[in-house]
Amino acid sequence: MFRRLFGLDKPASESSESNRYGIDTDSNYCPECGEEYRAGFDTCADCGVALISGIKKLDEVRQQDTGPSSYSMDISTDDDLIAIHTGKLGYIKSLQHILKSEQVPSLLASENASKG
Numbered sequence: 146m147f148r149r150l151f152g153l154d155k156p157a158s159e160s161s162e163s164n165r166y167g168i169d170t171d172s173n174y175c176p177e178c179g180e181e182y183r184a185g186f187d188t189c190a191d192c193g194v195a196l197i198s199g200i201k202k203l204d205e206v207r208q209q210d211t212g213p214s215s216y217s218m219d220i221s222t223d224d225d226l227i228a229i230h231t232g233k234l235g236y237i238k239s240l241q242h243i244l245k246s247e248q249v250p251s252l253l254a255s256e257n258a259s260k261g
């Protein structure tokens with residue numbers, strides 16, 4: 146169990162992507178509940194549906210995961226905004242730059258705009 150969690154069974158280059166999603170391509174997965182089964186099982190004991198291979202599961206997860214490159218940096222009215230810091234504009238902008246590099250959208254707002 147722990148051996149697999151730490152990816153010692155395979156060379157890092159081979160397992161790095163499946164590890165990223167926590168999917169073992171040697172195992173089978175239930176498409177309904179996501180339960181992992183060892184190779185040899187072909188039906189989910191809980192759902193009674195046919196299992197899919199870890200390779201297929203990884204493929205599906207990969208398609209669902211659009212990745213950080215296409216992650217929307219736009220802030221819409223649906224987003225909950227949290228004030229995380231207040232301070233001088235230059236300092237805030239440097240913080241915003243850090244957030245942006247971490248794919249975290251942020252917004253600059255002036256609390257005392259009316260005061261000038």
Ligand SMILES: [Zn+2]
Binds near residue numbers: 189
């Ligand atoms: Zn299931």
